[in-house]
Amino acid sequence: MxxxxxxxxxxxxxxxxxxxxxxxxxxxxxxxxxxxxxxxxxxxxxxxxxxxxxxxxxxxxxxxxxxxxxxxxxxxxxxxxxxxxxxxxxxxxxxxxxLAAWPDSVAGLTRLKARFTSCSLSNGNLGLLTDMAKHAGLPWDCVLSAEVFRAYKPDPRVYLGAAEVFDADPAEVLMVASHHDDLAAARACGLQTAYIERPLEFGTAHLKDVSPRPGNTWHARDLLHLADLVGA
The missing domain is CATH 1.10.150.240 (Putative phosphatase; domain 2)
Incomplete structure (x- = not known):
């Protein structure tokens, strides 16, 4: 189960x-x-x-x-x-x-935060992520960064370190990303994973393939759709 x-x-x-x-x-x-x-x-x-x-x-x-x-x-x-x-x-x-948030991000994060502890887990450093959150209005419960663990994703220390911060089993942690390599590394550490489609990540002239791949717990169009899928 x-x-x-x-x-x-x-x-x-x-x-x-x-x-x-x-x-x-x-x-x-x-x-x-x-x-x-x-x-x-x-x-x-x-x-x-x-x-x-x-x-x-x-x-x-x-x-x-x-x-x-x-x-x-x-x-x-x-x-x-x-x-x-x-x-x-x-x-x-x-x-x-x-950087500006995607149009769905603030509303989606707000809904998800109402049910789950919501946290950044980025290769960006703490100062960068904190400034970005204030600029874009990102409603994190906590800001975590690769800087905390002195390693860059996909190093397992980042994913397992995030679970340890919250005294959580890795299976209790859901990694949310629009990059399959990030999610694959998280799954290898025992985390659940959710893929977010961002076809415009590289701009309208460079559309990204956002086709589903096996292994992810959820596949969502955006963060509002993810909130629907997880019942937030």
């Missing part, structure tokens, strides 16, 4: 907030001469490789803010922005702190 979850932990980038659309809008306002779509995709493309250096032991754990800044510094010349000074680069790097 399926254990009923009592803790819901959420991936953030792409699942709860629209990183691509947020970066595109801000870049279009600040630097209209730049291909904002290509810029957003290039910045995000450096995300996994930068974290993999940490995962593989190539460097010690550092906050995602630092990795984002290093990726930013690397791509600015490619987009004709190599001349930007430190202050402008610092402001740009904090785009990740002010």
């Amino acid at each position: 399926q254990t009923s979850p009592r803790i819901l932990v959420f991936d953030i980038f792409g699942t709860v907030v629209d990183w691509h659309g947020s970066i595109v809008r801000e870049m279009a306002a600040r630097h209209p001469q730049v291909d904002a779509d290509a810029f957003a995709l290039a910045w995000r493309a450096g995300y996994q490789p930068a974290m993999e250096v940490v995962r593989s032991g190539g460097r010690g754990f550092v906050k995602l803010d630092l990795l984002h800044r290093e990726i930013l510094d690397g791509i600015l010349p490619r987009f004709g922005l190599g001349h930007l000074g430190e202050a402008e680069r610092a402001v740009l790097n904090r785009i990740w702190h002010r």
Whole structure:
């Protein structure tokens, strides 16, 4: 018999907030001469490789803010922005702190929070996630980050650490994400999983395949639909 979850932990980038659309809008306002779509995709493309250096032991754990800044510094010349000074680069790097929520996220999280303990579980650092929650109105019960566990997902320490924080059996924790690799890693640690469709994660010109895959406890269109499925 399926254990009923009592803790819901959420991936953030792409699942709860629209990183691509947020970066595109801000870049279009600040630097209209730049291909904002290509810029957003290039910045995000450096995300996994930068974290993999940490995962593989190539460097010690550092906050995602630092990795984002290093990726930013690397791509600015490619987009004709190599001349930007430190202050402008610092402001740009904090785009990740002010990403907009998907239209369903706040209402969906509010409903889910009424029944379950609701918590972020992101590779974003604590300061980033806290700023984002205040900016976007995300109603978390708790903010958890890979920073707490000094490891980046999909390291098992992150998923099992979240369960331990709440003195929960892993089967009592539901990982909610729009990324199948994140969910597969969570399932391998004994967590339940819910896939959230985000076909526009990479923008309207790059639609994502959101077809169901086996293994997930739930498959939902968005967070409001997930709330319906779990009876919240």
